[in-house]
Amino acid sequence: MKRGYLAIVLHAHLPFVRHPEYRDSLEENWIFEAITDTYIPLLFVLDGLVKDGIDFRLTLSITPTLASMLADPFLRSRYLDRLERLIELGKKEAKRTRYRHEFNMLALMYHKRLVQVRRAFLNRYDQDLVQAFKRLQELGKLEIIASAATHGYLPLLSVNKSAVRAQIRVGIKNYQEIFGRDPKGFWLPECGYYPGVDELLGQEGIRYTILETHGITRATSRPKYGVYAPICCPSGVTAFARDPESSRQVWSSIEGYPGDYDYREFYRDIAYDLDLDYIRPYIHRDGIRVDTGFKYFRITGKTDHKEVYIPQKAEKKAKLHAENFMFNREKQIEYLASVMDRKPIVVAPYDAELFGHWWFEGPNWLDHLIRKINSGQKTIRLITLSEYLEECPINQVSTPSPSSWGYKGFNETWLNGTNDWIYRYLYQGAEFMERLAMNHPRAEGLTLRALNQAARELLMAQASDWAFMINSGAMAEYGTRRTKTHLSRLGRLMREIEDRKIDEGWLSIVESQDNIFPRIDYRSYNNAIA
Amino acid sequence: MEKEGELTKSIQGKVAEKQDIERPKSHKPGSERQEKAEQSDLDVSQTAHGFARESMDFRDLYKGYSKSRVILLPVEPYLIHACWEVTHKDIGKAKQRLGNDYRSSQAVLRFYDITNIIFDGTNAHDTFDVDIDLQSRNWYVDLWSPDKSYFVDLGFKTRDGFFLPVTRSNVVRTPRAWPAPEADGPYMFAAEDAEEGLPKIENPEETIRDDLIEAEGAEAEAEIRRAGPLKPEPPLPQSIQARHEKRTDFDLTELSERGFSLGISSEFISSTQGKNNSSDGS
Numbered sequence: 001m002k003r004g005y006l007a008i009v010l011h012a013h014l015p016f017v018r019h020p021e022y023r024d025s026l027e028e029n030w031i032f033e034a035i036t037d038t039y040i041p042l043l044f045v046l047d048g049l050v051k052d053g054i055d056f057r058l059t060l061s062i063t064p065t066l067a068s069m070l071a072d073p074f075l076r077s078r079y080l081d082r083l084e085r086l087i088e089l090g091k092k093e094a095k096r097t098r099y100r101h102e103f104n105m106l107a108l109m110y111h112k113r114l115v116q117v118r119r120a121f122l123n124r125y126d127q128d129l130v131q132a133f134k135r136l137q138e139l140g141k142l143e144i145i146a147s148a149a150t151h152g153y154l155p156l157l158s159v160n161k162s163a164v165r166a167q168i169r170v171g172i173k174n175y176q177e178i179f180g181r182d183p184k185g186f187w188l189p190e191c192g193y194y195p196g197v198d199e200l201l202g203q204e205g206i207r208y209t210i211l212e213t214h215g216i217t218r219a220t221s222r223p224k225y226g227v228y229a230p231i232c233c234p235s236g237v238t239a240f241a242r243d244p245e246s247s248r249q250v251w252s253s254i255e256g257y258p259g260d261y262d263y264r265e266f267y268r269d270i271a272y273d274l275d276l277d278y279i280r281p282y283i284h285r286d287g288i289r290v291d292t293g294f295k296y297f298r299i300t301g302k303t304d305h306k307e308v309y310i311p312q313k314a315e316k317k318a319k320l321h322a323e324n325f326m327f328n329r330e331k332q333i334e335y336l337a338s339v340m341d342r343k344p345i346v347v348a349p350y351d352a353e354l355f356g357h358w359w360f361e362g363p364n365w366l367d368h369l370i371r372k373i374n375s376g377q378k379t380i381r382l383i384t385l386s387e388y389l390e391e392c393p394i395n396q397v398s399t400p401s402p403s404s405w406g407y408k409g410f411n412e413t414w415l416n417g418t419n420d421w422i423y424r425y426l427y428q429g430a431e432f433m434e435r436l437a438m439n440h441p442r443a444e445g446l447t448l449r450a451l452n453q454a455a456r457e458l459l460m461a462q463a464s465d466w467a468f469m470i471n472s473g474a475m476a477e478y479g480t481r482r483t484k485t486h487l488s489r490l491g492r493l494m495r496e497i498e499d500r501k502i503d504e505g506w507l508s509i510v511e512s513q514d515n516i517f518p519r520i521d522y523r524s525y526n527n528a529i530a
Numbered sequence: 531m532e533k534e535g536e537l538t539k540s541i542q543g544k545v546a547e548k549q550d551i552e553r554p555k556s557h558k559p560g561s562e563r564q565e566k567a568e569q570s571d572l573d574v575s576q577t578a579h580g581f582a583r584e585s586m587d588f589r590d591l592y593k594g595y596s597k598s599r600v601i602l603l604p605v606e607p608y609l610i611h612a613c614w615e616v617t618h619k620d621i622g623k624a625k626q627r628l629g630n631d632y633r634s635s636q637a638v639l640r641f642y643d644i645t646n647i648i649f650d651g652t653n654a655h656d657t658f659d660v661d662i663d664l665q666s667r668n669w670y671v672d673l674w675s676p677d678k679s680y681f682v683d684l685g686f687k688t689r690d691g692f693f694l695p696v697t698r699s700n701v702v703r704t705p706r707a708w709p710a711p712e713a714d715g716p717y718m719f720a721a722e723d724a725e726e727g728l729p730k731i732e733n734p735e736e737t738i739r740d741d742l743i744e745a746e747g748a749e750a751e752a753e754i755r756r757a758g759p760l761k762p763e764p765p766l767p768q769s770i771q772a773r774h775e776k777r778t779d780f781d782l783t784e785l786s787e788r789g790f791s792l793g794i795s796s797e798f799i800s801s802t803q804g805k806n807n808s809s810d811g812s
Contacts, residue, residue, distance in 0.1 A: 159601055159700060195703070213790040217783050218706040224717050226782030232720045244789035339781060397718040402604065402705040409790075410606035410705055420668060424613050427601065428592050484588045491591025 002381035004333035005345040005388060006373070007240070008366075009059040009210060011187055012039070012352035013151055015465035015482075016065040016516050020074055024285040027478055031069050032082045035129065036293065038356040039070075040117050041363040043125070043132050046141065049370060056141055056370045057382040060133065060352070061187035063147040064174040065463070067130050068516045071178075076127050080118070086292060087114045089282045093270070093294055096278075102308045106296050109311060114293075134179055143384035145185030146175040146206070149517070153414045153464035155194040155402060156423060160430035163462065165200055166524040170459065170517060172204050177519065184386040185209065189464050190414070191242070191349075191405040198400075199235040208238040208385055210349055215403035216241035224396055228336050228344040230388075231398040239400050240385055245332060246348040249325060257321040258359035261299045262313045265306055266358055268297040295360075318361040322368035330379040345388055419470040419479075425487050429458045430525075432494045437526035440497070449511070450502045451522040454493040456514050461486035489514070598697040600639070600684040607676030607707040612639055612699070613668040614684055620696050624686050627694055635686040637664040639671070640693060644701065645679045659687060676707040709783050 014034060019025040049056050069075050090111030097103040125132045136142040148154065149170035157163045168186070175183045186206040188197065193211050201209060208230065216227050216239060223231050227241035250256050257263075271279055271289045283289050297306035298314070329346060336344035355362030373380055383391075406413035415423070436451055443451050461483055469479030489510055496502045523529055600614035625632045642649070643656040662669045662684075680702060685695035 156603060159603075213786055214706075217787040217790065218709050220706075220710045221717070222710040222712055223783055226784075226786035228782060228786070236720070241786070244786065248789075336782075393721050394719050397720045402703070408606055411603065412605050412609075415603060415605055415611055420611060420613065423603065424601070424615070424667075425589075425592055428596075488588035488591060491588060495591065 002343075003337040003379050004343050004381070005383040006246075006329055006333075006380050007057075007059060007345060007347045007383050007385055007388065009061070009187075009347060009349035009385070010042075010352040010355070011061045011063075011147075011349060012066055013061070013063040013147070013189075014066050014069065014353070015463050016069060016150065016460060016514075018069065018072060018075055018513070018515070021513060026284055026288060026290055027475075028075070028078060029082070029290055031066075031075065032079050033291065033293065034353050034357055035070075035079060035121070036083070036086075036114070036117050037360070038353050038363075039129050040120055040125075041356045042352065042366075043129065044120070045363045045367045045370075046136055047132075048367065050136070050139060050141060054371060054374050056374065057143070057384045057387065058141065059143045059145060059185065059384050061145045061147050061185075062130065062133060063151055063187070063189075064149050064171050065151060065516065067174065067178055070129050072515075080121075083114060083118050083121070085282055087111065087118065089292060089294065090114055092278075102310075103296055106309060106311075107294065110294050130178060137179065143185065143386055144175075144179060144183070145187055145385075146172050146183035147187040148189050149174065150459045150463040151189040151465060152459070152462035153190055153192050153404075153411075153467065154188060154197050155192045155404065155411055156414055157426065157430070157462060158194055158196065159423075159427050160434070161200075162434050162525045162527055163426070163430040163458075164197060166433075166455070167459065167462065168200055168204050168206075169524050170455075170520060172206070173519070174517065184389075191215070191403065192411075192464075193239075193400055193404070194402045195399050198233040198237040198239065202233075202235040202237045206237060208240060208389060210240045210242065210347060210385070211400055212403045212405040212409060213242050213244045214409055215239065215400040218401035218403070219398040220401070221396075221398050223398055225340055225342070225344070228340065228346065229342060229392070230345070230395050231400065232395040233399060234397060238389060238395060240345070240347045242349050242405065243346045246325070246329065246346055247350075249328065250348070250350055250354070257325075257365065258354070258362070259299065260317055260321070261301055262310070262317045263299050264295055264309050264314060264360040265297045265299045266295065266360070268295055268306055270294040270296070314361050315364060318364040319368045322365050322372055325365075325369055326372050326377070326380070330377065333379050342392060345383070347385070413471055414464055414467040416471060418473075418476070419467040422467055422470075422483055425483075426458075426462055429461060429487060429490050432490065433458050433522070433525040434527060436494065436497060437523055438528065441523070441526065441529070443522075446502050446504060446507070447497060448522075450493050450497050450507055452520050453507060453511055453514070454490055454497070455520050455522040455525065456517055457486045457490040457493065457510075460514060460516070461490060486514070598684075600682060600697050600699040602680065602682060602699045602702040604702045604704045605670070607705045608673050610671045610673060610680065610702065610704065611668065612662075612671065612682065612684075614697070615667065616664060616684070616696060624694055624696065628686060628688060628692075631688040631690075631692070632686070635688045635694075637662050637684070638687045638693070639669065639682040639684055640695070641671075641680050641682050643678055643680055645677070645703075659693075673704065676704050679703045709787055 014031050017025070017027045017030060019028060046056075046058070090107065093107035094104065094111055097107045121127060121129075133142065133144060137144045148167040150167070152163070152167040154164050154167060157167065172183060172186075182205055184207045186201050186209050188209050188211070191210065191212040193209075193215050198209070213227055216223055216231060219231055223229070227243055230238045230240040232238050248255065250258070252259075269291045271283055271292045271294075276287065276289075279289070279292070280287060282292050296309055298309040300307045332346060333344055336346075355366060359365075370382070373382055403409055404411065404413075433455060436454060440447060440451060463482075466479035466483045469475040470483075493507075596615050596617060598614075598616045598620045600612060603611045603613075605611050628635055638659040638661055641656075641658050641660065642654040644654050647653055647655070660669070660671050682699045683693075683695040684697050684699070685693055687693050
C-alpha cells in the first residue's frame with residue numbers, strides 16, 4: 001500500500017485563433033508551435049509508457065477552443081504547410097552549419113524531430129490529436145476533464161449568471177460530443193473560483209474542480225487537512241487544491257527546474273539571429289520575424305551571453321530533476337501521512353504548453369518521473385482525481401474562498417486599468433443574448449443561424465486570453481482587436497435580428513470565420529428555459 | 531498568527547482613527563493606454579475583407595440599449611472596481627429634482643457594508659460615500675478590511691447632505707486574505723456523491739459504529755450490545771485535547787498557506803511572453 005497520492009494535472013489551452021481571411025497569421029503559429037513542441041511530444045511520451053507496459057495516471061484538460069482548432073481541417077492543412085517549410089529550413093540549416101559541428105548536430109536533431117512529428121501527425125495520429133488523447137483515456141491511463149467554452153474568466157462574468165452557465169454548458173456539451181462520455185472534472189479557467197460557480201458546475205453534472213491553494217486554505221470552515229485533501233462544497237461539488245510546493249519547483253521562473261542553465265534557451269531562435277534574406281521564407285510573409293523553433297543555445301546564465309546547447313547534458317539534467325522531484329514528493333508525502341488520519345493527495349497542476357514549448361525538456365522530465373514512480377518505490381501512487389474520489393468519497397464540507405492562479409491570486413490580471421473597459425460591453429452583450437433568447441424561444445432558418453452565431457460571438461468575446469494579452473502588453477493589440485471584433489459582430493447581429501433584416505451574405509462569412517461550436521444552442525441564454 | 535477577529539478589529543481601529551481624512555481612498559483608473567484602447571476604432575484591415583460596417587465604432591452598436599446601472603467587481607481583498615452608465619434621461623431627472631442644488635452636488639458611490647446580514651434597508655453595518663467623477667464611468671476603491679459584502683447606490687449628494695440615488699449595484703463579497711479561524715465545532719464531512727446537490731452529512735462516530743456492525747456481522751453486533759450502550763471514551767484533559775487538535779489542523783492549513791507563493795504561473799508566463807515580444811522587434 002502506498003502512503004499517499006500524486007495527481008499531475010496538465011491544462012492544455014489555446015484561444016481560438018483561426019484567420020482564413022489572411023494569407024499568413026502570426027497568431028496561428030501559437031497552435032502550430034504547441035502541436036510540434038508540446039502535444040505530439042506528450043503523446044510520444046504517453047504512448048511510449050503504454051507500449052512499455054508502465055502503469056500511470058494523468059489528468060488532462062483540453063479546452064473546447066483547443067479541441068476545436070485541433071479538429072479544424074483548415075488549420076490542419078496550414079499546420080502541414082508550416083511543417084513542410086520548417087523541414088525545408090532544417091535541410092538548409094544542416095547545410096549552412098556543416099563546418100560547425102556543434103550547431104550542425106542541433107540542426108540535424110531539429111530536422112529529424114520535425115520529420116518524425118510530420119510522420120506521426122499524418123500516419124500514427126491521422127491528423128487527429130484529440131482522438132489520440134481520447135484513446136489514452138479509454139485505456140484508463142488518462143482522465144480528460146472539461147473546461148469552459150472559450151476559457152471565460154468566470155468570476156468576472158458572474159454578473160450575468162446566464163453567461164457563466166453558457167460557458168459551462170457549452171464546454172461540457174463540446175466534451176460530450178468529442179469524448180462520447182460525461183466529464184467528471186472541470187477545469188475552471190485560470191483556476192478562477194467564486195462561491196456559486198460550484199453550484200452551476202454541479203447542476204451540469206460535474207463532480208470536481210481544482211482551485212489555487214488559497215481557494216482552499218481560506219475556505220469557510222477552515223480545512224482540516226490544508227490542501228492535502230479536497231473539500232466538499234455545500235453544492236456537493238468537490239474542490240481539490242493546488243499544492244504550492246510542487247508547483248513552485250516546476251513553475252517558478254527563478255527557482256524552478258526550467259530555468260536550469262543546461263536547458264535550452266527559448267528566446268534565441270535563428271529567426272532573430274540570421275540575415276533577413278536567408279530566413280525570409282520561414283517567417284511571416286510580411287517579413288516579421290517569428291520563431292522557427294531552431295534554437296541552438298542553452299540558458300547558460302543570467303546574462304545575454306549564451307553557449308551552445310548540448311542535448312546530452314540537458315537530458316541528464318531532466319533525469320536528475322525528475323529524481324529530485326520524486327524525492328521531494330516522497331518526503332512530503334511521508335510527512336503528511338504521519339500527521340494525517342487519511343492518505344494525503346498532492347495535486348500538481350501545470351499549463352501543458354510549459355512542457356516542450358517553453359521547457360523543451362519538459363516531456364522528457366515527465367517521462368523520467370513517471371518511470372521512476374513506477375520503479376518500485378513504496379510511498380507515492382499516481383492517481384487521477386476521480387479515482388481519488390472513488391477511494392475517498394467523504395470529505396470535509398466547506399466553502400472555498402474566491403481565488404485564481406493569476407498575479408496576486410485574485411482578479412487583477414483580468415481587471416485593471418488596461419483592460420477594465422471590456423466588461424461593461426461583455427455584460428451588455430450577455431443581456432443582449434438573454435433578451436434575444438427570451439424573445440425567440442423557437443427560432444428557425446436564418447434567424448436561428450443568426451442567433452447561434454450571436455452566441456458564438458459572445459462566447460469568443462469572453463475569452464480570458466484577450467484581457468490577459470491586453471494586460472501583459474505583449475500582444476495587447478491583437479487582444480484588443482479580437483475583443484472588439486466579436487463584440488462588434490454580436491452587436492450587429494443583435495440589431496439585424498431585432499430589425500428582422502439579417503444580411504445573409506455577411507452572416508455566412510462570419511460563420512465561416514468564427515466556426516467554433518457548430519451545434520451550439522442559443523437557448524442556453526434563456527433564463528426561463530434554463 | 532492573530533485570530534481573524536482581532537486582526538480585523540485592529541485594522542478597523544487604525545483605519546477609524548484617520549477615517550475622516552482618508553477613508554476611503556479611491557482613484558480614477560483612466561490610464562491613457564486604456565482610454566486609447568477603448569476609443570480607437572476597429573482595425574482598418576477588417577475593411578479589406580468587405581466588413582466596412584465593422585470598422586464603425588463598435589460602441590455605437592451598444593448605445594441605444596443602455597440604461598443607468600452600476601456594477602461592482604472585487605479585484606482583490608482590499609480593492610473594488612465600479613463601472614457605471616448614467617443615461618441623459620436620469621441626469622435630466624436629477625436636475626429636475628435637485629433644481630439649483632444640482633450644480634453644486636457631487637456624484638458619489640454610497641457603499642453599504644452588509645456582511646453576513648439580510649439587508650432590510652436600514653441595518654447595514656456601515657455606510658460611506660466615495661466621491662467620483664461621473665464622466666470617467668469607472669473607479670477603483672481601496673478598502674481596509676477583506677471578506678466583506680458591499681453594494682452601492684450611485685447618486686448625487688447636495689451640499690447640505692441630501693442624497694439622491696440613481697441606481698443600485700449588485701452585491702459583491704471581497705475575498706478572504708487569510709485562513710478562517712479554527713473551527714469550534716466538529717468538522718463536517720459529506721459524501722461526494724450526495725444526491726441532488728445536498729451533502730450527505732456523516733457523523734464520524736456513527737459511521738464507525740455502523741461500519742463495525744456491518745463488517746463483523748451479527749456476532750460482533752451481539753457483543754457490542756452485550757457491552758451495553760456505547761460510551762464515549764473518557765475525554766482528554768481539555769488542554770491536551772485542544773493542543774492536539776490544533777496542531778494537526780493548524781500545521782496543515784498554515785503549511786499550505788505559507789507555501790503559497792502568489793501568482794507563480796502568471797508571473798512565469800508574463801515574464802516569458804514579455805521577453806518574447808521584445809525580441810519580435812529586433
